[in-house]
Amino acid sequence: MKIKGVEHIGIAITNLGECIATLKKTFGLKESHRERIEASNVEVVFFECGTTQIELVTPTSDASPISVFLSKRGNGIHHICLDVEDIEGWLAALKAKGIELIDSEPRRGAHGKKVAFLSPKSTCGFLIELSEQVE
Numbered sequence: 001m002k003i004k005g006v007e008h009i010g011i012a013i014t015n016l017g018e019c020i021a022t023l024k025k026t027f028g029l030k031e032s033h034r035e036r037i038e039a040s041n042v043e044v045v046f047f048e049c050g051t052t053q054i055e056l057v058t059p060t061s062d063a064s065p066i067s068v069f070l071s072k073r074g075n076g077i078h079h080i081c082l083d084v085e086d087i088e089g090w091l092a093a094l095k096a097k098g099i100e101l102i103d104s105e106p107r108r109g110a111h112g113k114k115v116a117f118l119s120p121k122s123t124c125g126f127l128i129e130l131s132e133q134v135e
Contacts, residue, residue: 001090007083007131008046008053012066013075016045016058023047023054035110042066044110055081055110079117079127087114087132094118106132 013019023029032053033046041064047054057078059067069078084090087106095101100119109115109131118128 001093002085004083004085006052007081007129008055009077010055010057010079010081010129011076012057012069012073012078014058014070016043016056019056019075020045023056029054033111036060037108037110039108040064040066046110079129081115081129081131084130084132087116087130090130091116098122106130 011019020031024031027049029047029049031045032048034044036043038060041059041061043058043060045056047056057066059070061067066078091101091104091106095104100122101116102119103116106114106116109129112134114132114134116130118130120127
């Protein structure tokens with residue numbers, strides 16, 4: 001099992017248009033991918049930033065966990081996503097170490113990747129996403 005790197009940094013936001021314009025104006029970044037993920041009630045927009053990506057995440061309904069995050073904290077970094085090999089192996093190994101998992105099995109994420117989240121209770125208070133490219 002291997003961590004290949006930081007895949008992206010997820011930033012929860014309320015105003016997608018404003019944040020897209022800010023990233024374009026401030027840093028000259030260009031939108032590389034946009035997708036609605038109905039199962040999570042979110043819309044995501046990615047920007048290439050060197051070897052990693054910035055992901056803007058906005059809720060599409062009040063049922064989204066991003067809505068809860070934004071109501072408590074406002075715009076801000078939501079999670080760090082690690083690009084891994086063998087996500088199922090990682091989840092089994094982390095569970096065996098006593099790490100609390102939000103997702104015990106991977107689910108479909110942006111770009112059709114397999115993703116799973118670890119509970120902030122087990123990771124010093126911050127949310128970690130694991131992601132694996134589907135072949």
